[in-house]
Amino acid sequence: MSGNPARGPATVRCPDCRQDVPVPPGAHPGDVIGCPNCAGLALRVREDGGRWVAQLAPTVSCPDCDRVIVLPEGARPGDRVRSCGREYRLTFEYGAWALEPT
Numbered sequence: 001m002s003g004n005p006a007r008g009p010a011t012v013r014c015p016d017c018r019q020d021v022p023v024p025p026g027a028h029p030g031d032v033i034g035c036p037n038c039a040g041l042a043l044r045v046r047e048d049g050g051r052w053v054a055q056l057a058p059t060v061s062c063p064d065c066d067r068v069i070v071l072p073e074g075a076r077p078g079d080r081v082r083s084c085g086r087e088y089r090l091t092f093e094y095g096a097w098a099l100e101p102t
């Protein structure tokens with residue numbers, strides 16, 4: 001026997017609304033899921049000691065079409081982000097990420 005404890009459906013606690021959010025079957029650490037209660041919120045999930053934990057993933061909206069883009073881990077101001085066939089420069093001002101045309 002591998003000794004894995006019986007687990008119910010995998011869930012993570014949303015850091016924003018504190019509700020349990022189901023983790024889809026087949027999710028991998030580093031995947032980004034949405035919270036059903038927090039529109040537009042992106043949660044990056046990882047596994048920690050056999051449990052799923054979630055962190056808010058930074059997002060920015062595309063200046064062209066308003067699509068929400070989830071930024072990769074370690075994104076920093078000045079990074080180049082491609083969206084809608086254009087390249088933008090990532091900025092962080094007043095607590096929010098934004099994209100500036102290059």
Ligand SMILES: [Zn+2]
Nearest residue numbers: 014017035038
């Ligand atoms: Zn939430």
Ligand SMILES: [Zn+2]
Nearest residue numbers: 062064065084
């Ligand atoms: Zn776009």
